[in-house]
Amino acid sequence: SLLSVSSLSSHTLSSLCLSLLCVFQELELASVFVSDAQYNRNIFFDTSPRAVRLYLLYHRWFLKVLLYFFILVNLSLAVFEEPAVFPLPLWATMMVELLCLLAFSFRLVHYAKVIPPDKFWKDPKNICIIVILMLTLVDMIIYGALKATNYYALRWSRVLRPLLLVNVTEGRQLRRAFRSIRNALPQIFYVFLLFMFSVLIFSLMALKLLGKRGLQTIDGAPYFTHYLEIVFDLYVLVTTANSPDVMMPAYNASFVFAIFFIVYILINTYIFMSVFLAVVYNNYKKYLKEEVRQLVRAKRHKMVRAFAVLQEVREEGGEPVVTQANWNQVVRLVRPNIDNAHRELLWSVCDDKNQGAIGKAAFVQLADLLNIEVITLKSRPHPFHSLCPALYLSAPSRLLSRMVHHRAFVIVYDIIILVNAIFIGLDEENPMIANSEWVFLALYLLEILLKLYVFEPRTFFSRHSFWNWFDIIIVVSALIATIINSAVKISGGYTSRQILDIVFILRVLRLIRVVDSIERFRAIINTLIRIGPAILTFGQLIVVVYYVFAMVGMELFKGKVKFYEEDSTDPAKAYCGNPLLRGTAFAQLNYCKNNFNNVVSSFILLVELTVVNQCSGFATVTHVSARIFFFIFHILVVIVIINIFVAFVLEAFFVEYSVDKSDLHTSVERKITELELALEQEKLDDNLVNAMETIDNDLGTGQSAATNKPALMFKIASKRYRTVDALLQRMFEADLDPEDLAEDDSPEAQTGRNFGNPTFSSV
Amino acid sequence: SLLSVSSLSSHTLSSLCLSLLCVFQELELASVFVSDAQYNRNIFFDTSPRAVRLYLLYHRWFLKVLLYFFILVNLSLAVFEEPAVFPLPLWATMMVELLCLLAFSFRLVHYAKVIPPDKFWKDPKNICIIVILMLTLVDMIIYGALKATNYYALRWSRVLRPLLLVNVTEGRQLRRAFRSIRNALPQIFYVFLLFMFSVLIFSLMALKLLGKRGLQTIDGAPYFTHYLEIVFDLYVLVTTANSPDVMMPAYNASFVFAIFFIVYILINTYIFMSVFLAVVYNNYKKYLKEEVRQLVRAKRHKMVRAFAVLQEVREEGGEPVVTQANWNQVVRLVRPNIDNAHRELLWSVCDDKNQGAIGKAAFVQLADLLNIEVITLKSRPHPFHSLCPALYLSAPSRLLSRMVHHRAFVIVYDIIILVNAIFIGLDEENPMIANSEWVFLALYLLEILLKLYVFEPRTFFSRHSFWNWFDIIIVVSALIATIINSAVKISGGYTSRQILDIVFILRVLRLIRVVDSIERFRAIINTLIRIGPAILTFGQLIVVVYYVFAMVGMELFKGKVKFYEEDSTDPAKAYCGNPLLRGTAFAQLNYCKNNFNNVVSSFILLVELTVVNQCSGFATVTHVSARIFFFIFHILVVIVIINIFVAFVLEAFFVEYSVDKSDLHTSVERKITELELALEQEKLDDNLVNAMETIDNDLGTGQSAATNKPALMFKIASKRYRTVDALLQRMFEADLDPEDLAEDDSPEAQTGRNFGNPTFSSV
Structure with missing residues (x-):
């Protein structure tokens, strides 16, 4: 009874399977297409029922969490390996790493079962993972044998981990x-060459100007006599790190030389750095737009495939449509x-004209509709109101409200x-102040x-009430921490520094x-919160780059600079345990803890x-030559x-x-407004709009509307995006070619062009 | 004979003056309007012949140069006044300043003669200048009397000079x-408040976290115990000036505290500074677009006024037009x-259809046409070719060429x-290297x-051959300097350091x-050269701000920090002449010359x-509290x-x-291409296009085309802009409302709206 009679009698159900199981499999396939379109997944999976099941399993959240857990474990092994923060025996880290490799292999095998073999071997991602796993295994064997x-042995495969x-x-x-x-690199490269040319010329x-004057740096070393030293000093000046120190000896000799440095900073720090930003920004926009355009095409293509599975022709010669019943089933499967x-x-x-079925164009927009967060506001009565209406509606209670x-x-x-x-x-x-904390x-x-x-309460704790959650978590944690702190103080007579720190931070x-x-x-904070997830992507990017540099840096510099605790009396403390640093600014400024001795300090x-x-x-x-390491790091x-x-x-x-809000948003909003208007016409006395205003302040609706309100209201969390892709799509929506919209009718014909880019698993 | 008979018989010449003098005055008035439109000058001058003459005089280049010379003299007085780089007696600087004030007054009186009195007194610019002149005079009198x-006397009016x-x-x-x-300030202000809130919270x-731990800075001072000190330290950390010094004591205590500083830098340095840039950029674009739109409107309005002066109706009931003869006269007056x-x-x-006269719409674009730099390339034969064709066209000469x-x-x-x-x-x-210089x-x-x-030669030295000029100037100066250097060396036996410096720089x-x-x-360099003039505007802006801060800084800090020459044996040298600096990083790093003791070092x-x-x-x-000075400076x-x-x-x-190139450019370019095509059809054997390619490389055309070429060619210096306004206009051309183009027919009706902005002298 999953499908209506009309769909059963339809001729467009191309397969022969008329059993309910088979119908359900078709629905499942369609829902997978829709879900892939919604989340912009571009995986060309097998459409056999077994593969679809495996594919659904592949995307289950716990398997993803497990995968990321193992990646995290694998990355954090660096904490326990030589040079370690917390040393563990070699066999222990090796075992854990093997376990991680096993987990990655399982995941890869699972993936290989989901997609056709030829697609699997054509995807550089998979080859990359296989190569990493193999290399890591080889390195582990060699390292173990040598140890x-x-x-002397080197765990060089550690730089591959973040990949x-x-x-x-x-x-x-x-x-x-x-x-x-990668796309911005060629453009950046030319500007960088010009920039380096400018640095070299300066x-x-x-x-020529300063080398022969016999000037001295603050350390008494000769000033600007060696060309490569000057290049490096001036490169660092671009980062403003050694300003004005590098200029002082020349400036002390004559103020005319200050002009040289000012011109240098103007050209290289201000103008060239702005040009870098301009070039990067321009390329970023250009390529991202192209990628988002391809994403949108791929999404539409998937929706068309889903439509092809679900479609039926209601009347002879008519356009194929999807019925409301089928549509409901799919949506239920996609978002239970x-x-x-x-x-x-x-x-x-979708069904604007109330026909009970929708065509291809209306169906395709479902993926975007699902990405719009519509908050359903059920104006439930307050529990107290249900429990004890007399008290809850009494005059003092209403005054309080x-x-x-x-x-x-x-x-x-x-x-x-x-x-x-x-x-x-x-x-x-x-003590007065300390006790006042209890009052607050x-x-x-x-x-x-x-x-x-x-x-x-359920509205108060809804998923979108960021500040309500923030309040509760902070206040309750502060309460617990303060109580624990007091208990410890009273019982033991001492204060735990850690608990006190937490209390202070929470306060x-x-x-x-x-x-x-x-x-x-x-408004500003909301924008920042909104771009938060995308910033996390940059966070991952930074972690990948940092991890590689940390691994290389640890091999190059570990143990060269030592840190001695505050209470150490070792005379080596004054020069960070390395006689070469005696008297240098590095040791004088007490930078000894800035070292590559373990992954955390790296x-x-x-x-x-x-x-x-x-x-x-x-x-x-x-x-x-160690400066080359820092130079490359800075550029990158x-x-x-x-x-x-x-x-x-x-x-x-x-x-x-x-x-402004995109068209799609407005179509949903229009509908909501229509529904509301219908309701408002029914009950004109109801201050629905005011209630909506209150919600905007992240406060739920409750008592004020508890009298005779419609049982259901909608509100669009218009400013929130379910996925980073949706944000990106919105960012470039204005620029997206309107022709693209016309092309979604025959995506198959364009497959070659659309998916020629190797960055997508080709369809 | 200045005007054609048709224009003399025209009925639209509204005035009664039929004498040639009067006609010339009308032409002059029109040319002033056109010239104002071309350079985007928005001065509502009197249209009486005498005022027009004065107005023309007001814009003569030597008066402008004189004005800027006096402004420069007035600003550079700070070099000679107390605290002086080169001290001059008080009466001398006073006399020069009086002279400057006199010059400014003259210029102002001249301006007052040009524009109607009510407009003059409504313009805040003029009021501002008058107030500055008065205040300066008052200050000078008070200062002189006190001295x-x-x-003790203070020359407070010096901060007004850059205004x-x-x-x-x-x-x-x-x-x-x-x-x-000013327009960006409100938006910046809110982000700044949020930013400061974040700094205060951190x-x-x-x-709370670090103040009670008894940590010490590198100088042995207590670390993070005073709230305002912390605020200032963390504010400076945003500028990355004291990174990682400010973090080291906490980091040495525990690496957990490093997380605090990393989060701080991420939020305040990276995110907030990006938000500042976004807000400033957005506001900058928005308001600049609005201003440029108003500029374009004002320009069209002036062109319409010029048209009104020149127009005549050729046939009864027809549209008013401007004849080619009148047009020629005006263009000749505008650009002799x-x-x-x-x-x-x-x-x-302009006269697309070859009618011998143009309508209003075609006339209005003249101002923009004049701003397009068209280089007239006269393919003159080389002087040697004229002098001695036999030799110049001989086989060796051709090979050389x-x-x-x-x-x-x-x-x-x-x-x-x-x-x-x-x-x-x-x-x-x-000596080998030294002599090789002669070879080079x-x-x-x-x-x-x-x-x-x-x-x-004339093509080689044309105004747009930047690199040719560059070559010649550098090489000839280097030659002269090297010869002088050698001469000095041979005659006196010593080397002049100054001349050698110049030689090195030139090399x-x-x-x-x-x-x-x-x-x-x-391509990159050309873009940088193109935005050069606009960067100069920012240079002026910076000079204005720096000058004000230098004057205030000199009053606050002069003589507090002293600089001793390298060979000084004064013990005070170790602490910059101020016992308070004994042992501070400032003195240790030898920053003594970074002081406010005169305007140059300021x-x-x-x-x-x-x-x-x-x-x-x-x-x-x-x-x-002196930090407030630096704090404000940094924000601004x-x-x-x-x-x-x-x-x-x-x-x-x-x-x-x-x-892409704007429409106007392309219309000129189309015409040029048409003309060229006509020529090419005449002489197909001529490799005109190749010659053009050569010109693109900044080399003139010469011998190669000397045989039988058209006598005249055009080339658009399409990437160069005569005025900064033209560049700005192009920047926003794509966004300019197309409605604006339609409105130019009735600008008078919109005067009120267009010029309601007080930033223009109202029309």
Whole structure:
């Protein structure tokens, strides 16, 4: 009884299977296509029922979590391997690594079962993973053998580990980021050559102007006498790390030389760095647009395939359509947790003319419709209202509710937060201040309880009430931590530093809440929260690059610079345990902990190098050529990745400033408004709109509308995107060729062109 | 005989004046309108013949040069006033300043004579200048009196001096830059508040986490115990100036604290600074677009007024037109140095249908046509060819010519330049190396002479052959300097360091020539050269801001930090002459010359502060509150101005990447191509196109085409803009409302709306 009689009698169901099982398999296949289109997955899976089942399993969340868990374990092995933060015996790390390799192999075999063999072997991702796994295994064997025979051994395959993060099927966003870097490289390269030419010319001029004057640096070394040293010094000056130190000896000799440095900084720091940003930004936009265009085409193609599975011809010679019954089944399979009302809303958007069936064009937009987050607001009565209506609707209770709804309530609590900020700033040793903390905690708890009393709990805790969740988590954790802290203090008489730290952090974090009360701030913060997931992609990118550099850096520099604890009396402490550093600025400024002795300090050092390129110490302890390592790092991270990051933030903000809601949004919104208007006409006295305003402030609807309201309302979380792709698509929607929309009728004909790009698993 | 008979008999010449003088005055008025439209001057001058004459005089180049000379003198007075680089007696600087004030007053009176009195007093620019002049005079009197009676006196009016640069009529670009800053301020302000909120929250957290741990900085001072100190340290960390120093004590205690600093840098340095750029860029674009739109409207309005002066109705009831004769007169008045061929080309572009007269729409585009640089290429025969054709056309001479034209010639000279670069890098004390310089000089001279022999000299020295000029100037100066150097050396036996410096600089600059040979580099360099004039506007902006800060800084900090020459034996040298600096990093790093003791070192210090905000020394010698000065400077210069500068460079590069030539260009180009095609059809054997290619490489046409070529060719210097406004207009041309083009028929009706903006002298 899954399909209606009309669909059973249809001629377009091309297969012979008329059994219910077979019909269900068809529905499942269609739902997989829709789901792939919704999440922009481009995997050419086998369409046999068994492969579809395996494919569905492949995308189950727990398998993905497991995969990422093993990747994380694999990456974090560096913490336990030589040079280790927490040393573990070799056999232990080896066993764990083998386990990880096994897990990756399983995942790969699973993937191989899902897609046809020829597609599997054509995909560079899979080849890449296989090669990484093989190389790692070979390296482990060699390393184990060498270690067992006490030879010097190098775990070179560790630099390959982060590449797994890129090449797993789920690393789509990351691969895209890497592609946009690769695409920008040729353009960047030419600007970089010109920039280096400028640095070389300036260095030559500096050598000629300043080299013969017998000037000295602050350390008493000869100033600007060696050409390559000058090149490096001036390159570092571009990063502003050694400004104004590098200029001082020349400036002290004559102020005329300052002009040389000012011109240099103007050209190389300000103009060339802006040109880099311009080039990166321009390329980024160009290629991303092209990729998103291909994504949209692939998505439409998949929707057309889903349509082909579901379609039936109602009347002889008519256009093929999908019936509401089939449509409902598919949507239920794609998103099981969607409620009926929401699904009906989506259907009414698709089936504009109320025909009970939709054509291809209307069906294709389903993938985008599913990506619009529609919040279903059920105006349930408050539990107290159901339990004890007399009390809940009594005059004092209503007064309380009106109080909490009032704007003054927010202002009062903002003032409390500010007072709290001052108290936090004061000395907490003072018992008065220490006790005041309890008062503030009580006030915050009261706020939450009041809100819970007034607003319907399920609305209050809905997934989109970011600040409500923030409040509750912070306040409750602070309460627990404070209680534990007091208990420890009373019982043992001492204060645990760790717990106190947590308490302080939670207290201070609570102050952030004040930002939400100011309209202008909220807009900026919301944009930042929205681009958050995309920033995480950049985070992964940075981790991959950092990991590779950390592994190489550890091999090159481990143990060269040592850190001695504060209470150490070792005389080597003054020069970081390396006599070569005696008297250098590196040792004097106490930078000894900035070393490559383990993976954690390597990562922290690489962050510092990203901010300011300070590397003279390592060139001293090894060789001047060590600077090449830092030079490559700077080019890759600061000039390329950071600029792409800035380009992304710029673009995201421009989209926020300029683009209106997309057409699709508005069609859903129009429908919602129509429904609302119908309801409003029924009950004119109801202040639905006001209630909507309140929701906008992330407060649920509750008592105020509890009287005689419609049982259901919708609201579009228009500013939130389910996927990064949806955000990207919106970013370039305005520029997307309208011709593309016309082409979705015959995607098969264009397969070759659309999917010629090797970046997609070809269809 | 200035006007044709038809125009004399026209009824639309509304005035009664039929004398030639009067007709000439009308032409002059029209030409002033056209010229104003061309240069986007928005001055509502009196249209009486006398005022027009005065107005023309007002715009004469020597008066402008004189004005800027006096502004320069007035600004550079700071070099001679207390605290002076070159002290002059008070009466001398006072006299010069009075002279400057007098000059400004004259210019203002002249301006007042040109425009109607009510307009004059409504213009804030004029009021501003008058107030500045008055205040300066008052200050001078007070200062003189106090000084004469030996009281302490302050020349506070000096901060007003750079404002003259902004408020003179010619400072249009500068005023626009200031307006775009002012317009961006509200948006920046909210992001800045949020940013400061974040810094304050992080500081509070740092105080709570780190303040109680008894950590010490490298100087042994308590670490992170005072809230405002933390705020300032963390603010400086945003500029990356004190990274990683500020983090080291905490990081040494535990690596967990490094996470705090990393999160801080991620949020405040990377994300917030990107958001600042996004906000500034967005506002900059938005308001600039609006201003350019108004500029275009104002321009069209002026062209319509010019048209109204010149128009005549040829046939009863027909549209008013401007005859070619009148048009020619006006163009001749507007640009006297334009040649006949160029003018005829422009006319044939305007008068598309060859009717001998043009309507309003065609006339209005004249202002833009005049802004397109059309280079008239006269294929003159080479002087040698005229003088001695037999020799010049002989086989060896032709071979030589073919050699110089060959690509290998360029490559050979690029190799010579690279070899020269290596020789420069080597030790010039070596006599072989020193003498090789003569060889290179001879080679470069030979190159120039060869080119002069082969290419027509006037084409070779044309205004647009940037690299030819560059070559000649550098090589000839190097030759002269080297000869002087040798002469001095031989006669006196010693080497003048100054002359040698100049020789070295010239030698190294010569190497830049190599860039022009590489196509990709040329494109980037050309874009940079093109945005050069606009960058100068930012230069003025920076000078204005720096000057004000230098004046205030000198009053606050002069003499607090002293610089001692290298050979000084004064013990105070170790602490920059101020005991408060004893043992500080400021003195240790020998930053003593970074002081506010005179205007030159103030400017250099301010540049350093723009690059990296190092100001701890000044807070030590005066008061912690001195940091406010540096804080404001950083916000204004780094966050606002530098970001607007970056936004401008970004936009300029995007325009280069994306925008095609504007319609107007193409219409001129079409005409040129038509003319060429006609010529080519005449002489098919002529390789005109090849010759054009050669010109593209900045080489003139000469011998190769000397045989039987058309006497005249045009070429559009399409990538060069006569005015900054033209560049801006092109930048936003794509976005300019097409409705605007339709509105130019009735600009009078819209005057109120168009010029409601107070930033233009209202029309």
